[in-house]
Amino acid sequence: MEKFGNAKQLNRNKFKDYTFLLPSALFLLAFLVYPILYNILLSFKDINIGNLIQGEQPFVGIENYITVLKAPLFGKALVNSLIFTVATIIFSTSIGFALALLFNKSFPGHKWMRSILLIAWMTPIIIIGTVFSWMLSGENGIINEFLLQSGFISQPVYWLTNPNSALISIIIANIWISIPFSMVILLSGLQGLPSGIYEAAKIDGANKIKQFYYITLPLMKPTILVLLMLGVIFTFKVFDLIYIMTGGGPADSTQVIPFLAYQLSFSMYRFGEGAALSNISFFLIGMIAILYLYLIRKEEVM
Structure with missing residues (x-):
């Protein structure tokens, strides 16, 4: 009986522990899981501004996906998204790595200089987009x-x-x-590297370049993978900067998938097609996350 009472008390304690997770679970269900499931449901229906009000929303299966994938603008938006993402990741990661290597060293003023660089990351996008629009304006x-x-x-x-x-x-x-974000992530990785291995390399006669290629880069690989995954996800879904600076123009030259999904839903009122395109974007980002998990697991095995 005593053992039964102890087991019952233990189960009660476990139940109390799980109740602390209930607010977070409800929040995720309401603001993450439900919108995703509802968006998937919308993508299988023919919804426009007319039948949205009337409530008659016919089920069309994968017709919205076929329409979106066959649209000429989808191919252009996909190519622009890839160019936009790859170019941003390459340059922001390279410049951020150079700055991280610089600020990993101690010199007068390095702390306040590093803080100033973070202003770009903390500034609202609407301000950055407006300032760059003024700077890049034709006449003035x-x-x-x-x-x-x-x-x-x-x-x-x-x-x-x-x-x-x-x-x-x-x-x-x-x-x-993106540069400050890359710098912060890479700097945190650099500061966690063991200093003893660099001292041993100096004794063996390795210069700074060899230390970087044979010590820093291999040890920083997990951090770089994290940065690349987060950078691709954050960059691929950029909408606000394009909305402020060009609105997808001129002649759809800056049209990307998130902005096209916005236009389909809230400018053309083709909600089913907009939801389908959002799901396609979500699928592409999910594939990137799976690739990241595969690379991380492969790195752990090695």
């Missing part, structure tokens, strides 16, 4: 003024209204935003 932009005074160009360049330069302009703005 500071970028054009600098290039004109330096003799690099002979007439103003309309960065955001030219289809050939609009996407590049957005990429530059997003790189500027």
Whole structure:
């Protein structure tokens, strides 16, 4: 009887422990799981502004997915999303790594300089987008003024209204935003590396370049994988910066998948197709997460 009473008391304690998770579980169900499931349900229905109000929403199966995938604008948006994501990740990670290596050393003023760089990360996107729009404006932009005074160009360049330069302009703005995040993640990884291995390498005659390629990079691989995964996810879903600076134009030159999904749902009121495109984007990001988990598991086995 005593053992039965102890077991019963233990089960009660376990139940009390799980009750502390109830608020978090309810929050996730209400604001994460339910929207995802509801969006999946919307993607299988023909929903527009008319039948949304009337409540008659016919089930169309995968027709919305077929329509979205066959649309010419989807291919352009996918290519722009890939270019936007890859270019941002390459430059922000490279520059962030260089800054992390710099601020990993102790020199006068390195702490406040590192803090200043974090301003770009903490500044609201609407402010950054507006400032870059002013800087890249055709007639009065500071970028054009600098290039004109330096003799690099002979007439103003309309960065955001030219289809050939609009996407590049957005990429530059997003790189500027992403650099501090990359620097913080990589700096935390650098500060966790053992210093003894570098001392042993110095004794063996390894210079700074060899130390970087044969010690720093291999040891930083898990941190770099985390940064790449987070960077791809955050960059692939960028919507607000494009909405502020170009609105997907000119001539759809800065059209990306998240912005196209927004337009389908809230500009064209084709809610089913917008939900389908959102699910396609979610699937692509999920594949990236699976690839990351595979690489991490492979790294642990090695």
